[in-house]
Amino acid sequence: MKRDSDGREQRAKIAPTISQVAKISGVSRATVSRAFTRPGMLSEETVRRVKAVADKLGYVPNQVARALSTGRHGNVALIVSDVANPFFPPLIRAAQLHADRAGLCVFLGNSDEDPAREELLLGRFIGQVEGLVLASSRLDEAQIRIYAARRPLVLINRDIEGITRVLIDTAPGVAAAIAHLAELGHRHIAYVSGPTTSWSNQQRRNAVRKEAAKRGLKVIAIPARPPSYDTGRLAAAPIVASGVTAAIAFDDLVAQGLLAGLAALDVDVPRSFSVVGCDDVLGETTYPQLTTVSARCADAGDVAVGLLLSQMSGGASGEIRHKLNSHLVVRASTGPAPAKRKSR
Amino acid sequence: MKRDSDGREQRAKIAPTISQVAKISGVSRATVSRAFTRPGMLSEETVRRVKAVADKLGYVPNQVARALSTGRHGNVALIVSDVANPFFPPLIRAAQLHADRAGLCVFLGNSDEDPAREELLLGRFIGQVEGLVLASSRLDEAQIRIYAARRPLVLINRDIEGITRVLIDTAPGVAAAIAHLAELGHRHIAYVSGPTTSWSNQQRRNAVRKEAAKRGLKVIAIPARPPSYDTGRLAAAPIVASGVTAAIAFDDLVAQGLLAGLAALDVDVPRSFSVVGCDDVLGETTYPQLTTVSARCADAGDVAVGLLLSQMSGGASGEIRHKLNSHLVVRASTGPAPAKRKSR
DNA sequence: CTGTTAGCGCATTCAC
């Protein structure tokens, strides 16, 4: 086919091809190709000459053509449920870094917690990546399996049998948080819950229930959906109305909102109410500084890409379920239960 | 060339090609191609039959091959200086959204404020995108021009003549902030400065100087580099030591750190010291809530992609310098100058 | 070391 107005190069001057370089430098196209891909195979002299011509012409190998020929292009995709949630940026950063070191480019997708959008993105990516990682996917298990059958795929915080996944196991940290609250004398606490379809939420909720039961604490659930500063803030009223003396939130953002909501209600933290977050992504930037469950989200991104790489290179065919540990970080938002009820 | 172990499809079963679909459905490859790209050109019957076969085989057009043939693939790149800086996530999100609506996939690059890394990323992206946007680029002007010559490119918060750019003009907001502080009786203030090579920093710094001069305020500069919560926190000591009564920070993150540093020094904000941030990306999540210059960072991402699109489609060849406005948002971190010096 | 020969998978002129 002949295309006059070449779409390949948006600029006025169209990109020179390997053939032109070959002709001018008086060698074959194969030689030009080699000069760029395996210079070691050629005499230094030829390499130098070819590269000189290439430079002069402004030639640079067409990566699309190369990809078609080799079947490899080194692109992967990362889809997250909400770029703006502070949980993700560190994860994205770590994933990028690892991918970079491996020479890969990464497509980023933001599903905004919407399964339909997530699938749209997936559809667009799947055909042009060598692998992908889905962080906090909200997609059907069936859908995920379909894509996983086409390309190496690793999940973060989603537990689907047969698919490689890295799970941030917040159960230990959450259990420690409950223990911490119990020791401080709290007997009634609230769990401020996140997205129903979130694996993390289910896991945290269960961990709260289990440990609370073990220690004889009563726990109620108050939703904050979608998880955000605002929904956390709004949860403050029903929480104080419920009479609990402490709350553990789905994530740090919700906890931070809760802190603000409590302040607005003139509830003093930690003197008359204790708050625990989850993820440890806000660091010490809240006021008061947040006691939280550290979740190592950056590691998750790093590990996920590592797993993806090994899967892409054919290795590690067996099912992998990588768990990341968590622990409690005690800061200033938790304190002894206020002396009213049966708080000791 | 013959490749046995096909790299194109990492899974066991290699992807079916247009030829197989053609053979099985008893039509030519051209027809199969048309069934996917311009079904209107074919009889409904044929389209149906071809698609049925394709489905059964799990055929899906190879996007790389298609890209090589058409010269278009719909990929763009976005490079930011620090994903983890709260300024960027909203910008990224907005850029993504706009790109999505246009059917484009976006590569994300994170330079971590390092020009070398930025160039590495650029080199990897440039050959496989139709356009790119550089947010807060730290690259040489010369380098940027080279890449801009190869592909449509738009800059965010970087002012290079001849290259399309969107600039968040914080000068008005900063001026308003200075006016605000002046009205509150402050006479000596500090500017907590960011990256030397940052256009935003230069712009803010100049705006501070100019407006301060106009109102007869004295201003000193204290660095916080790289701009972060921690460097902001560390700036607290030199700032109080300097005797100023208010500070305006390069960005919200630095301001938040400063807030924490001041609290640690037992300096009460806003009673004995006032703090102003910039960008308004922390919203009301700081304590005390931050008075800041709202910078509409999400709009920047949206507009940048819009400009890129029009540039990619050949239009808008003229130089565009899009300015985004800013304004002061007064919250709780600013108050009357403490009554000691000549604060009235 | 280097040239020749064949495709990679698809989209697109033409004819029919």
Added chain:
DNA sequence: GTGAATGCGCTAACAG
């Protein structure tokens, strides 16, 4: 409406 032929730009066998 549909098929046959051609080429996108590059890489990889195979000779020499």
